[in-house]
Amino acid sequence: GAGVSQSPSNKVTEKGKDVELRCDPISGHTALYWYRQSLGQGLEFLIYFQGNSAPDKSGLPSDRFSAERTGGSVSTLTIQRTQQEDSAVYLCATLSGQGVWETQYFGPGTRLLVL
Amino acid sequence: AQTVTQSQPEMSVQEAETVTLSCTYDTSESNYYLFWYKQPPSRQMILVIRQEAYKQQNATENRFSVNFQKAAKSFSLKISDSQLGDTAMYFCAFISNSGYALNFGKGTSLLVTP
Numbered sequence: 001g002a003g004v005s006q007s008p009s010n011k012v013t014e015k016g017k018d019v020e021l022r023c024d025p026i027s028g029h030t031a032l033y034w035y036r037q038s039l040g041q042g043l044e045f046l047i048y049f050q051g052n053s054a055p056d057k058s059g060l061p062s063d064r065f066s067a068e069r070t071g072g073s074v075s076t077l078t079i080q081r082t083q084q085e086d087s088a089v090y091l092c093a094t095l096s097g098q099g100v101w102e103t104q105y106f107g108p109g110t111r112l113l114v115l
Numbered sequence: 116a117q118t119v120t121q122s123q124p125e126m127s128v129q130e131a132e133t134v135t136l137s138c139t140y141d142t143s144e145s146n147y148y149l150f151w152y153k154q155p156p157s158r159q160m161i162l163v164i165r166q167e168a169y170k171q172q173n174a175t176e177n178r179f180s181v182n183f184q185k186a187a188k189s190f191s192l193k194i195s196d197s198q199l200g201d202t203a204m205y206f207c208a209f210i211s212n213s214g215y216a217l218n219f220g221k222g223t224s225l226l227v228t229p
Contacts, residue, residue: 003159033216042119042206042219043160050215059216089158100210101148101167104217106160 002026004107006092012113013082021077021110023092030097033104034067034077037089046090049075082114117142119209121220128197129228135182136192136223138207146212149183149190154204154222163205166190197227 005024013019025032030051035043045059049069060066064083069075079086089111093104118141128134140149151163166174166183173181178195194201204224208217 031215035217035219040221042221043208043217045216045218048215056215091158091160093160100212100215101165103162103165104160106152109158111158 006107006110010111018080021090023075025094029094031095033093035091084114087114117218119220121223123223125224127226133195138190140188140209144211148210150208151192152206199227202227
């Protein structure tokens with residue numbers, strides 16, 4: 001596709017349930033980020049994948065959060081035993097190389113609501 | 116740790132007027148990059164403009180320009196000839212040469228009125 005896509009666009013779940021959020025990067029982009037945007041807040045870094053290197057998980061808020069990237073392409077962010085404070089927009093971004101100056105291309109995000 | 120502060124939660128400007136959004140940051144790094152991203156209601160973040168810290172010349176992209184004051188650690192965005200389509204959240208972001216994840220401010224909600 002032409003840009004980063006994310007699915008689902010919106011997700012409503014009950015507290016305690018597990019959810020999976022998907023990110024399809026721009027073809028050929030080696031770097032992939034997950035960010036969380038809580039209401040009234042900026043974006044908070046969660047996890048970073050670069051090529052075949054081990055991901056940087058330093059931003060994950062708890063062990064209920066995990067992410068994987070299969071074949072260097074599609075990424076899935078999983079939140080187990082969801083809590084109400086997990087309600088936020090989860091944004092995925094990718095870029096083509098390793099230069100920090102490069103543009104990060106964002107997907108439209110998944111809005112998660114935990115009831 | 117690097118922090119990015121946007122002191123204006125909301126701003127409003129009339130169509131065709133000029134508006135300036137403020138951003139300050141704190142870092143001990145000497146090599147870094149600053150960005151302004153726009154997030155319209157569609158939620159898709161779009162890069163507006165980028166500034167390399169080692170460049171003294173302020174970046175310009177059409178109606179968008181920055182005032183980069185490195186000593187003051189200030190990076191404001193000026194939007195000239197504001198258009199209705201400029202209505203969005205604007206986020207200031209920082210990344211150091213030694214990092215890889217953007218540090219974002221909390222954003223400024225800009226409303227352009229007819």
